[in-house]
Amino acid sequence: MRKYTLLFLLMPALSFAQSDTLFIRKIYDEALVNGHSYRNLRSLCKDIGARLTGSAEAEMAIRWGEALLRSYSLDNVQLQEFKAPHWERGNTESGWISTEKGRLHQLRLLALGGSVGTEGLLEGDVIEVMGIDEMQALPPGTVKGKVVFFNRGFDQSYIRTFGAYGACGDQRRSGALEAGKLGAKAVIIRSLAQNHDHFPHTGGMHYEDGQPRIPAAALSTNDADTLALWLQSTKVKLSMELDCRELPDVMTHNVMAEIVGQDPKSVITFGGHLDSWDVGEGAHDDGAGIAHSIEAIRLLKALGYKPRYTLRCVLFMNEENGNNGGQSYAKWTKARGERQVAAIESDRGGFLPEGFDVEGTDEQVKWVKDLAKVLYDFRLSRFEKGGSGVDISPLKDEFPGILMLGMDINSQEYFDHHHTHHDVFEQVNKRELELGSAAMASMIYLIDRYLGEGAAD
């Protein structure tokens, strides 16, 4: 800090860019030297743990977020209520594969979130496909009564791993729906995972009214390779029991806190999602985004920043299995007569922040690129057109032209942990997490300061 104070004294007439650099340097100093992100994430992961919507832990996380935000003396700490699905994994999740010659191999399975159970032991011959299109192109009746095994894995040649994830995701989301239409008995999905290991990865899937609802589970990439190898030479039968189930919808809440701006009804929303899947601790997905968002508002408050717009931190509930939190928040803020000017989400883990993706027009991308030049010295270098975040995405419809950002984070390791038992606190590096919080606070600051003075408004 001292070196910058000296610089300040020597230069009486600072340009805007220099004062921005000085303020952002203060954000980074506070985050790196006195940051709360890591301790807050530890508490969320270890005092609470996994927290799927509707669970006791999810409700605990809401109370946790509310109490923590109140401890920072922020404005308008409040809960916003909405209705959401409630699904439970149950106690039984087992399966194995076997051949006519008596070979047998236990599978590590995780039911996909939202799947129906098997109602006892389910057995069927396995048919492997590399995707929904391939399955639909098979002769009629081919998959009827069978267990469809979706085995398209990650394309390693993607440099950003979210591309590889996106290219496989339809198998998990819609595989059961489409296989059910063709009369299949169940589906098993190669985990949407970057590497080869023994951990299955769960995740969301959906059915449609009027269509068959068949059970769906993920198997580890290693098990998928074993199964594929067996299928090259022999018929394979799968045996599986899942007792997961959908329960009645629950009432739950988003958690919010603000620093009220000079123009109080114009809002910059930033957040992550407080819910997680029901395995591991939801450390990278999305405890990190929660830690980033809470710390961003704490940093700006601690530094005495007086915003033009109202800065609102939102801890969204129910991103993983419904996004009802994001949808209800967009309607709620609209109904209050607020104007949402920008929204930022962190939902790509607690690894090294590299910049922000801009979901918007070419003009908005250019405006952010110009604005963000000052962040290059803080090692934020990537500002490109891209996605923002699931929770904030409903704001686009309610507030056309809103500036939408998603934090761009080193993705190389993310899909080793995503939606598994080992998405735990220990997988997060303290400095990388604190840097993410500083990045979010800095971007909020820049937008608050300059939006309306350039192309984006």
Added chain:
Amino acid sequence: MRKYTLLFLLMPALSFAQSDTLFIRKIYDEALVNGHSYRNLRSLCKDIGARLTGSAEAEMAIRWGEALLRSYSLDNVQLQEFKAPHWERGNTESGWISTEKGRLHQLRLLALGGSVGTEGLLEGDVIEVMGIDEMQALPPGTVKGKVVFFNRGFDQSYIRTFGAYGACGDQRRSGALEAGKLGAKAVIIRSLAQNHDHFPHTGGMHYEDGQPRIPAAALSTNDADTLALWLQSTKVKLSMELDCRELPDVMTHNVMAEIVGQDPKSVITFGGHLDSWDVGEGAHDDGAGIAHSIEAIRLLKALGYKPRYTLRCVLFMNEENGNNGGQSYAKWTKARGERQVAAIESDRGGFLPEGFDVEGTDEQVKWVKDLAKVLYDFRLSRFEKGGSGVDISPLKDEFPGILMLGMDINSQEYFDHHHTHHDVFEQVNKRELELGSAAMASMIYLIDRYLGEGAAD
């Protein structure tokens, strides 16, 4: 790959930039889909392990590197001989602190590389200083007969952790020399570490002829905090035994392989260092740089690249305690009448590559920045003036004007592992390592293709 082939067919008249992008895309495809970096690093770490110059393991690593390079059918695989120091840790490394009231605490110590032993049990009162300057400003005689405890830690506000390391490093390198001049009995150094844990970090130090040689050891950051706390309220005695020792110099080797260019006597040198400290497995420091360098030449060979300059991969020995490998290589290539046009080093770990530092003139920095624009799409974004690498640095004196680069790698976690028992293979992520190899191969390709056509030549 398929999508790029299609693109190629649709565009008969490609510009240079497009053909560069296509070739670099092939480098990345090969590295990410069929890469050898991770398996080679595993072999170096697990089949050999730690490999300090002069040890049997260091010699094993030389044979390993030679055999591996030969297996890739490269040109002129050879060893280059030189003399280097040989230091051994010995078997005893123990210490504790105690007070007059009988409090006692065991320390986890690691002798600094090059330290003399204690010749039995050494005991002395501890005096804490925050640096060499502070020690030298004490009244004459203050440290005489005492154990000097250098306790200046990392400044967390640095965004790149190498800055924090550099700001503490004099304590480790010169603390014993300067304390010895003032009559101290021994020194203990707070580990040059980013975080708070129980692992001491070793590293190099030096004496001077004609000055006292006193023992020097690192203690863990947690132990340093405990000791500092005790010293606030009481006198503390340190007891320590080290049987490390210097042995006679040894003859050892750098390992080299080439793809000979059209202009065979003009050389682009790239490498890392094959030796490591004698704890852990030297995975990040610098097994990763070795894996990067070997893979870079394999990638270019596998893709059939025909270089203008001779591309020479050098596995340097003795970086950690002497840099005799780097020095002798610079003299060796000069004596052969070669012209070194560029040199690239990877010695900052196997984490995410972010770009390259340029050690050179402003014109060279600008030339690299312009050249590297094509790498932005491969998520390499940082091209700034900075350091290159210890091993290649002697080339600067022999070949004035040579273009010097050091790979810029995410440094946030590096000093959690550096020079410790847990710098092991398991701490390296496969994709991040393979991306580093692709980055090095791509930069070699661009320099080979364009050097001489711009400002850098």
